[in-house]
Amino acid sequence: MQVNSEFKPKIVAFCCNWCSYAGADLAGSSRLSYPADVKIIKVPCSCRVNPLFVLRAFEKGADGVIICGCHPGDCHYSTGNYYARRRMTLLFSMLDYLGIEKGRTRVEWVSAAEGVKFSTVMNNFVSKIYQLGENVKLGDLRCRK
Amino acid sequence: MQEVIKKRVKELFDNNTIVRAIGWENGEFFYDHTPAVFDSAADMDVFVYDNFCASNLSKYLINHCAPEGKTLVLLKPCDTYSFNQLLTEHRINKDNIYIIGIGCDGMVDIDKIRALGIKGITKITQNGDELVIDTMYGEKKCKKADVLLEKCLSCKGKKHMIYDELISENEDEMPQDASKRFDLVNELENMTSEERFAFWQNELSKCIRCNACRNICPACSCRKCVFDNSASGVASKANADSFEEKMFHIIRAFHVAGRCTDCGECTRVCPQGIPLHLLNRKFIKDINTLYGEYQAGETADQRGPLTDYTQQDVEPTFISDKEVK
C-alpha cells in the first residue's frame, strides 16, 4: 500500500467574518459536510490577509490555503475584497513563477447565505489538494518531524 | 561634467540657496564611489561624477535632509523616478529639496571589465563610446556598451521626471532596446514548473540575508520592517533548502510591487549576484498586462495599481486554474 493513501491534507481557510465565516456556520448547522482537516481562521475582511499569512501557513505545514470573502461589491468595508483580489492574483502568479504549485492556493467568494457553496468549495479544494499530494516545496525543513 | 556640476553646487552654497548637498565621493578605490553629504562649498572639493556613480541618491533624502534650509540632491534620469515615488508616499518634502538633474550615458560595472580578462586596473577614462583602461600591465580598451551595469541595459531614457535645474547633454535620448526588459521573465515563464523551481532554488539559496537589497531600495522605506522582527519567521538565514529564503524574496518583491520603479539597485548591490530584478519585473509585467501599463514614479501623483481596483479585475482563480506546465 502506498504511503500516499494515508495522506490527509491540512487546509487553512481564511474566512471573512461577515460572510464566509457565517457561511461555514450555516453549512455546519445545515449538517452539510466539509472535511475536518479544514482549519478556519476568522479574519475581519478578506483584505486582512497579508501575503505573508499565506506563505507562513505553508511554511508551518499547510498543504493548501484558501481565502474566502464577500462577493465583489458586497464587502462590509465596501472595497476590501477588490484590493484582496489584486493582491492574491499577483501573489499566486508569483508562486507559479517560482515553480510552486499555484493550485495549492485559492480565493472564493462565499456569502453568509451560501452554506451549500461553502461546503462544495471546501470539498473541491480538498480533493484538489489530495491530487497534488503533500506540500514539500513550501514547507520549512525545521518544522518537519 | 564633474567640474561643471561642482562649480554650480559651490555657487549655490555661496549664494545661500542650499545648506547641504548630497552627491558622491571616492570610496576605497576609484571605481567604488559612495554617496556623500557635503555641508559647505569647500567640502565639495572631493565631489566626483563619472562612470561609477551608480548609486541612487534619492533615498538618502529621508534621513539626510538638513533640518533647516534646502538640501541639494544630484539625480540621474532613473533616480528621478524613485524621487517621485518617495514624494508620492510622503517620505520626503519637496519644499526642502533642490534637485539638479544630471545627464548620464550609462554607468559601468567594474566586474564586467574584469570578466574581459582585464586585471590590475588603475584608471579608466572615457573616449567617446570607448573606455581606455590603464592597468599594471599596460593600456587596454573596451566598448562602454559591453560593460554597462545590468540596470543600465534597460534604461528608461535620459529624460528627468522632476528637477529644478538641469545639467545634461542628452536629455532627449531614448532607450534603444527597452523592449528587451521582459525577455528573461518571458523565458522563465516558458519553462516548465520544475525548471523554474530549480532555477530559483539555485539562485535564492545563495542568499546570505545581508538585507542589502532591502536597505538600498528607495521603495523600501518603512521605519519598521517586517524582516527585522524576529517573530516574523523571516528574520534570519535558514537552511538552504527550506522555504524561508523564497518567503523572504516573495515578500520583499511583493512589498514593492506597484511601487518599484525598476531602478535596478537591488540587483546591483546583491553581493551574491542574485537577479532580483527578475522578481520585480514579474510583478511589473503582471501589473502591466492585468491592470494596464504602469510606471511607478513617472509623476508624483499617481495611484498605485495595488491601491486601486476596477470592478472587472480578473479573479485569482484565473491564475489558480491556469494549466500548469
Ligand code: SF4
Ligand atoms: S525593488 Fe529593486 S529595482 Fe525596484 S525600486 Fe527597489 S531597488 Fe529599485
Ligand code: SF4
Ligand atoms: S542583497 Fe542578495 S544576499 Fe543580500 S539579502 Fe538581498 S538577495 Fe540576499
Ligand code: FES
Ligand atoms: S468584509 Fe468580507 S471581504 Fe471585506
